[in-house]
Amino acid sequence: MCIRDRRRVHGDNKLNLRVMNNRQTSTEKSGLMQFFLKSWQPVPTIKSTLLIFSIIGLGFIIFGIVLTVVNSKIVEAVSEPYWESCKGDVNCEISLKVPSEMKPPIYVFYELHNFYQNHRRYIKSKSNNQLAGKDIDLSTATSSCDPIVRNKDIKPDLKSWDGIPLDAEAVANPCGLIAKSFFNDKYQLFKPTGENVTIDITGISWPQDKGTKFKAHPDSAKLQWINPENEHFIVWMRTAGLPDFRKLWGKINDTLPAGTYKLKITNLYNTTAFKGKKLFVLSTTGPFGGINRFLEYSYYIVGGICLLIAIAFFVRNRMTGGKFGDIQAKTE
Numbered sequence: 001m002c003i004r005d006r007r008r009v010h011g012d013n014k015l016n017l018r019v020m021n022n023r024q025t026s027t028e029k030s031g032l033m034q035f036f037l038k039s040w041q042p043v044p045t046i047k048s049t050l051l052i053f054s055i056i057g058l059g060f061i062i063f064g065i066v067l068t069v070v071n072s073k074i075v076e077a078v079s080e081p082y083w084e085s086c087k088g089d090v091n092c093e094i095s096l097k098v099p100s101e102m103k104p105p106i107y108v109f110y111e112l113h114n115f116y117q118n119h120r121r122y123i124k125s126k127s128n129n130q131l132a133g134k135d136i137d138l139s140t141a142t143s144s145c146d147p148i149v150r151n152k153d154i155k156p157d158l159k160s161w162d163g164i165p166l167d168a169e170a171v172a173n174p175c176g177l178i179a180k181s182f183f184n185d186k187y188q189l190f191k192p193t194g195e196n197v198t199i200d201i202t203g204i205s206w207p208q209d210k211g212t213k214f215k216a217h218p219d220s221a222k223l224q225w226i227n228p229e230n231e232h233f234i235v236w237m238r239t240a241g242l243p244d245f246r247k248l249w250g251k252i253n254d255t256l257p258a259g260t261y262k263l264k265i266t267n268l269y270n271t272t273a274f275k276g277k278k279l280f281v282l283s284t285t286g287p288f289g290g291i292n293r294f295l296e297y298s299y300y301i302v303g304g305i306c307l308l309i310a311i312a313f314f315v316r317n318r319m320t321g322g323k324f325g326d327i328q329a330k331t332e
Helices: 003-030 046-072 082-086 120-124 138-145 230-237 293-319 327-331
Strands: 076-078 092-097 104-113 185-188 245-252 259-266 277-283
Touching: 076 092, 082 092, 082 277, 092 277, 120 327, 138 293, 230 245
Parallel strands: none
Antiparallel strands: 076 277, 092 259, 104 245, 104 277, 185 259
8 A cells, every 4th residue: 555545544533533533522512412411300208108108108198088078978779689589570669778868969870780781702892883783794704703693593483673683684773792691671669659760761871882883773673673773772782891890771760768668670680690799879979970889899998008018118217216218327
């Protein structure tokens, strides 16, 4: 290599080194490198830890007390499991004891036990397009609603909700396991005086569901075995997350005095297949909904654990002469 070429290479190396140094200097000044970014790393002291756990614990316990007070003002009347009481009879009467006066609005629920609506195959077994009033073909119904695809899968000799016989081989409308297992019991409630209690069954579904997500087919009376805009059906199609659940059946807008009421039941829903129970429930509500003992106890438990941790820190700190958690004391 000639002298001129060596000088050129040496000059290029100096230039590259100068550029790299300039870049490093600019990066350090701008603070973009990870090691030069300013950060805040709080070091909790024994006093701050005690304060935090004490505040959290007291807050949870106070809210638990609030829930206890709210729950104590909610009145519930729950029937016995009536499938066993009715012994399979379609028309059945049982008594319902209302412990104290119930003021409106009073919500009417049915309660099911041991029914797993959260099973993956069960949840997927429906057609949203069909429920919205659209036609679907057999292949779509098979992929969406299996194993309940045709009318014969719902019930032999199935009829439309208007009483017209349906083709057994036609696509069931609506199809799917959720629709087939629809809860179809009906109730009539009578006061101790024998007066009929009016149960309002309108407005029990979500407003955005009826007429949009659940819409009747143009020929619904001829093609559909149930009207998808039936609010009891819409409520049922909102699957529950736990095997024991309540679903809204109606509302009572009158005051119910304490006493023993008579409940007439159209007992159609068989619970023996899933070894479950069904009950009739009346309930008032509070600011947080109905009675929720689980949430109430959860607040007490979490609050108690936080206070126990705070007490443990306090005792430990007193036993060590105030040196517990002191970094400076440890290094000395």
